[in-house]
Amino acid sequence: MKIIVTGSLGNISQPLTQILVIQGHAVTVVSSNPEKKAVIENLGAIPAIGSISDVNFLTQTFKGADAVYTMIPLSFTEPDLGDYLRRMAQNYAQALKEAGTKRIVVLSGWAADLVKSENVEHLFDGLDASVTIMRPGSFYTNFYQSIDLIKGKGVIGKFLTLRYSGLWSLLTGKTGLLMGNYGGDDRIVFVSPIDIADAVAEELILLPSGKNIRYVGSEELTCNQAAKIIGTAISKPWLKWVLLSDKEMLQGLKMAKLPEKLAETLVEMQAAMHSGKTLENFHKNQPKMGKVKLADFAEEFAAVYHKK
Numbered sequence: 507m508k509i510i511v512t513g514s515l516g517n518i519s520q521p522l523t524q525i526l527v528i529q530g531h532a533v534t535v536v537s538s539n540p541e542k543k544a545v546i547e548n549l550g551a552i553p554a555i556g557s558i559s560d561v562n563f564l565t566q567t568f569k570g571a572d573a574v575y576t577m578i579p580l581s582f583t584e585p586d587l588g589d590y591l592r593r594m595a596q597n598y599a600q601a602l603k604e605a606g607t608k609r610i611v612v613l614s615g616w617a618a619d620l621v622k623s624e625n626v627e628h629l630f631d632g633l634d635a636s637v638t639i640m641r642p643g644s645f646y647t648n649f650y651q652s653i654d655l656i657k658g659k660g661v662i663g664k665f666l667t668l669r670y671s672g673l674w675s676l677l678t679g680k681t682g683l684l685m686g687n688y689g690g691d692d693r694i695v696f697v698s699p700i701d702i703a704d705a706v707a708e709e710l711i712l713l714p715s716g717k718n719i720r721y722v723g724s725e726e727l728t729c730n731q732a733a734k735i736i737g738t739a740i741s742k743p744w745l746k747w748v749l750l751s752d753k754e755m756l757q758g759l760k761m762a763k764l765p766e767k768l769a770e771t772l773v774e775m776q777a778a779m780h781s782g783k784t785l786e787n788f789h790k791n792q793p794k795m796g797k798v799k800l801a802d803f804a805e806e807f808a809a810v811y812h813k814k
């Protein structure tokens with residue numbers, strides 16, 4: 507099959523490309539960076555260099571493909587995350603329609619239907635195609651963004667908040683604590699991007715009718731259990747994941763000069779995870795869990811942690 511993979515050599519798209527190439531498919535990888543060309547070719551795929559903000563580029567790239575995997579990279583600079591996601595999803599939908607693509611696998615997230623401002627899944631509804639929406643839990647790879655914080659303070663938190671942790675600590679006097687309006691004993695479905703890649707690869711070669719939703723997870727744990735697994739791998743078994751209120755979180759993000767709408771969306775996303783509703787939805791769908799457990803990832807994490 508001729509398959510288009512967006513997301514360049516990202517957490518999901520690199521293993522996805524490797525799987526599809528091994529299976530014998532003709533794979534085109536979309537990257538915005540011309541310097542990635544050689545690496546993409548070395549994986550046995552064809553690079554398509556351009557931006558997902560360019561509908562014409564997407565349309566040309568999708569023409570003649572049997573299946574397309576779409577993802578929207580997160581942006582922390584866009585003032586309104588929901589608006590950015592809508593624009594990118596509309597670009598995809600228009601290009602897929604014009605290219606006449608019949609099989610589409612869309613990356614979303616497990617909190618998508620609980621965070622209205624962020625949910626763009628419906629923009630793929632009007633297409634004359636078989637569409638599967640992937641709803642993965644929280645990526646293991648988010649832990650990489652905690653490295654500086656763990657080194658400095660010994661507490662684990664969540665992706666974006668970490669970028670502002672120094673300032674937050676300064677402003678609130680909560681030095682050594684983290685951050686995230688989910689955490690502590692909240693139960694979360696964590697997922698390896700490798701397991702997501704496996705699931706996307708399975709989906710791309712199927713042709714189910716209409717629209718389908720597939721949840722993806724690797725291991726369900728409390729945040730503190732996850733912190734312990736990561737902490738043990740780096741000889742800090744006492745590592746904790748501290749839970750903040752929505753108000754504290756929002757205040758911190760605003761003080762850190764994050765655009766207001768973006769801050770609100772992030773707090774809403776994490777609040778949905780803290781509420782347990784995302785977990786409830788996940789359980790209702792009863793997906794089969796993937797094979798990569800957090801302890802496996804923790805070894806990789808420890809190697810990166812010690813190198814930094």
Ligand SMILES: NC(=O)c1ccc[n+]([C@@H]2O[C@H](COP(=O)([O-])OP(=O)(O)OC[C@H]3O[C@@H](n4cnc5c(N)ncnc54)[C@H](OP(=O)(O)O)[C@@H]3O)[C@@H](O)[C@H]2O)c1
Nearest residue numbers: 513514516517518537538539557558578579580615644645
């Ligand atoms: N983190 C989580 O817990 C979580 C949970 C659920 C869902 N998600 C979703 O997962 C997605 C991230 O997936 P991932 O981790 O596999 O991706 P990733 O590792 O963040 O990689 C995305 C790649 O997209 C490319 N890119 C960036 N801007 C582009 C543009 N304008 N046009 C074309 N390509 C562009 C970049 O590579 P180049 O520089 O080569 O272009 C980038 O490395 C997010 O969108 C998020 O919504 C995340």
